[in-house]
Structures are given as structure tokens and as C-alpha cells.
Amino acid sequence: MSHHRPLTHWHAANGTPLHMRHVRPDDTERLRLALGRLSPEARRQRFLAPINTISDAFVRDLTETPRERQCTLLVLRQENGEEIPVAGGRFVIGDTPETADTCEFALTIGDAWQGQGIGRRLLRALIDEAEARGLRRMLGHVLLDNRAMLALARQQHFSIEASPDDAQTRLAILDLPRRKTRRRRGVLGRLAGMFGKR
Ligand SMILES: CC(C)(COP(=O)(O)OP(=O)(O)OC[C@H]1O[C@@H](n2cnc3c(N)ncnc32)[C@H](O)[C@@H]1OP(=O)(O)O)[C@@H](O)C(=O)NCCC(=O)NCCS
Numbered sequence: 001m002s003h004h005r006p007l008t009h010w011h012a013a014n015g016t017p018l019h020m021r022h023v024r025p026d027d028t029e030r031l032r033l034a035l036g037r038l039s040p041e042a043r044r045q046r047f048l049a050p051i052n053t054i055s056d057a058f059v060r061d062l063t064e065t066p067r068e069r070q071c072t073l074l075v076l077r078q079e080n081g082e083e084i085p086v087a088g089g090r091f092v093i094g095d096t097p098e099t100a101d102t103c104e105f106a107l108t109i110g111d112a113w114q115g116q117g118i119g120r121r122l123l124r125a126l127i128d129e130a131e132a133r134g135l136r137r138m139l140g141h142v143l144l145d146n147r148a149m150l151a152l153a154r155q156q157h158f159s160i161e162a163s164p165d166d167a168q169t170r171l172a173i174l175d176l177p178r179r180k181t182r183r184r185r186g187v188l189g190r191l192a193g194m195f196g197k198r
Pocket residue numbers: 041042043045046105106107108109110113114115116117118119120121140141142146147148149151152155
């Protein structure tokens with residue numbers, strides 16, 4: 001993946017043009033502002049506990065952690081030539097020999113932008129990137145009452161398991177690379193295939 005060009009563009013349900021790109025060092029301030037606008041509930045679901053403020057250290061970690069250790073993707077909109085983050089997703093690679101092929105993901109979709117397929121796009125992009133890097137496992141900690149995230153993870157073929165350290169959270173686990181499921185084609189599909197069209 002190029003780290004400078006947007007990875008993809010699309011339109012939100014309300015027509016707003018959105019794009020996805022890798023985080024950059026100059027994103028710190030726009031991320032601090034965007035994270036500061038998250039509702040208490042979105043913060044609780046993201047950080048697995050009620051938290052009042054998101055620390056500057058956390059924001060710096062998003063922009064300053066070397067790419068070899070993590071992947072942070074942002075979804076942004078434009079307003080008066082300025083990029084405004086509406087969502088972000090991240091994985092961080094384990095830092096011990098036992099966890100070096102495993103990454104841990106988290107997603108944060110701005111409250112007004114939830115339920116529009118942005119989380120699914122981000123999670124798929126993170127899985128693609130983890131696969132491309134040759135990682136073997138992706139996992140995420142999800143609160144037991146986070147129906148949206150549990151449903152999204154299941155939809156993307158994660159298995160949901162009990163967490164060894166916390167009865168209030170679940171572990172979403174995906175082994176990589178994903179097995180390719182062959183698309184079943186009916187008679188028309190096979191005929192189209194014979195003529196080189198799909
Ligand atoms: C959980 C979260 C990441 C989901 O992202 P999203 O952009 O709102 O979800 P999407 O629109 O991409 O939905 C994808 C799937 O998730 C599930 N889903 C989304 N919202 C849901 C809801 N309110 N209830 C149940 N399932 C829901 C559905 O299966 C949906 O698929 P469908 O559209 O085919 O039905 C997002 O709501 C969020 O950031 N919440 C706050 C922070 C958080 O919970 N982070 C996760 C910690 S890892």
C-alpha cells in the first residue's frame with residue numbers, strides 16, 4: 001500500500017465524500033480534536049472502560065509509532081480544504097517473539113458516522129494489510145455489550161472467544177491468511193466464464 005495516496009474514496013450515506021489513508025505525523029492535532037468529540041459511550045467501547053479524556057500520549061502514539069510496528073488508517077472528509085477525521089482503525093504488532101506474528105486491532109467510528117459501513121471498510125483494509133505483511137493472527141478485545149462490534153467481527157469471520165483476563169470482554173480472533181472461498185457460479189456464470197466475461 002502506498003503511504004501517501006488515499007487508499008480509496010467513496011460517499012457516505014448522506015453524500016459526503018470520504019477517503020481513507022494512512023496516518024501521517026502531521027495528523028496529531030486533527031486526531032486530538034476528533035477524539036475529543038467522541039461520546040462517552042464510544043470512548044467506553046473503544047477503550048473498554050469509561051474514560052474522561054484521551055491523553056496526548058495516546059494521540060502521539062497513533063502518529064509516532066513506527067510503521068513496522070503498527071498500521072493506522074484514517075477515514076476523513078474535507079471541509080474548506082481541511083481534512084477532518086470521521087473514523088480510524090489500527091493494528092499494533094506484538095513485541096515479543098511469541099506475538100511477533102500477531103496484531104491487535106481497534107476501530108473508532110465517530111458517533112454521527114456509525115452504521116454506514118465505515119467500520120466494515122476499515123476492518124477489511126486492516127485485515128488486507130495484516131495479510132500483506134504476512135501476519136498470522138489478528139485479535140481484538142471487545143466489550144460483551146458491544147453488539148455492533150461483535151456482529152461486525154463475526155461478519156468478517158472472526159471467532160469470538162472468552163477473554164482469559166476479563167469476564168466483561170470477548171476476544172475476536174482471526175487466523176491469517178484468510179482461506180479463499182471459491183465463488184460458486186451458476187450455469188449463467190459458467191457460460192459467461194467460457195466467453196471470457198465474469
Ligand atoms: C463498533 C463499530 C466499530 C462498528 O462500525 P460501524 O461503522 O458503526 O459499523 P458498520 O456500519 O460498518 O456495520 C458493519 C456491521 O456491523 C454490525 N453492526 C453495526 N452497527 C450495529 C448495531 N448498532 N447493532 C448491531 N450490529 C451492528 C452489522 O453486522 C453491520 O453489518 P450490516 O450493515 O450488514 O448489518 C463502531 O460503531 C464504533 O466505532 N463504535 C464505538 C467504538 C467501538 O466500539 N470500537 C470497537 C472496539 S474494537
